[in-house]
Amino acid sequence: MSLTKASCKTADITIVDNHRPYKACDTWRNKALERISRLQPMLVVVSSSEAGESAKELKDLLQDWAAGYGPVYRRLVGAADHGVVLLDNPWPKNDAVECVSSYPLQLQDCEQDQRDAIKDPTRREANRQGARRASAAVVDPKPWLCPGSGRCPRVVGDTFVYRDESHVVDPYAEALTPVLRQELRKLWMLGG
Incomplete structure (x- = not known):
C-alpha cells in the first residue's frame, strides 16, 4: 500500500509551497500515521x-x-514489525533527459561526481539521525545510482536513470527492485 502526497516531507516540519505554509502536508502526514497505526503492518518503508x-x-x-x-519514525516503528527509512536518491546537476538529448555521443558530459549529487547533505544526515533515534533501519540508494567509479551516470545500458532533475524513471526503479528486496531481506535477517 502506498501513502504519498506530492512535495510532503516525512519530518514533522511544516514546509513552504507557493510562498505559504503547506499545512495540507501536516494533515496528510498525521492521517497517514494514524492509518498505518491501524493497519499494524509487517514492514513500513518511508x-x-x-x-x-x-x-x-x-x-x-x-x-x-x-x-x-525522529517522532514520525518512532510512531512508524511502533506501528510496524519493521521500519525502514529509504534516503533520497542522488540528484542530477541539471535536467538529465535534456542533457542526454543535447550530448547523446558524450554522455559522460552529463554525469556528475557523486560528491555533488546529494541535494541537501545536512538534511540527509538529519534523516539518518532521526532514523537511528527511532531504531529504524536506513537504506541508502546512492550506490545504486552512483557506483564506485565516483560518477553518477544518466543512462545505464539502454535505460535512462532519471526523467527530470530529480525523479528516477520507472524502468530503472523496476530494475532496482531486486536490489532493494535483497537489502530489505538482509535487514530483516539482521533484526532491524
Missing part, C-alpha cells in the same frame, strides 16, 4: 525528498530536521 524549505526559521538545521524526523 522516504522523502531532501528538497523543500521549512515555513519557520530553523536555528540548527541538522538538529531541527532530526527532531522533526
Whole structure:
C-alpha cells in the first residue's frame, strides 16, 4: 500500500509551497500515521525528498530536521514489525533527459561526481539521525545510482536513470527492485 502526497516531507516540519505554509502536508502526514497505526503492518518503508524549505526559521538545521524526523519514525516503528527509512536518491546537476538529448555521443558530459549529487547533505544526515533515534533501519540508494567509479551516470545500458532533475524513471526503479528486496531481506535477517 502506498501513502504519498506530492512535495510532503516525512519530518514533522511544516514546509513552504507557493510562498505559504503547506499545512495540507501536516494533515496528510498525521492521517497517514494514524492509518498505518491501524493497519499494524509487517514492514513500513518511508522516504522523502531532501528538497523543500521549512515555513519557520530553523536555528540548527541538522538538529531541527532530526527532531522533526525522529517522532514520525518512532510512531512508524511502533506501528510496524519493521521500519525502514529509504534516503533520497542522488540528484542530477541539471535536467538529465535534456542533457542526454543535447550530448547523446558524450554522455559522460552529463554525469556528475557523486560528491555533488546529494541535494541537501545536512538534511540527509538529519534523516539518518532521526532514523537511528527511532531504531529504524536506513537504506541508502546512492550506490545504486552512483557506483564506485565516483560518477553518477544518466543512462545505464539502454535505460535512462532519471526523467527530470530529480525523479528516477520507472524502468530503472523496476530494475532496482531486486536490489532493494535483497537489502530489505538482509535487514530483516539482521533484526532491524
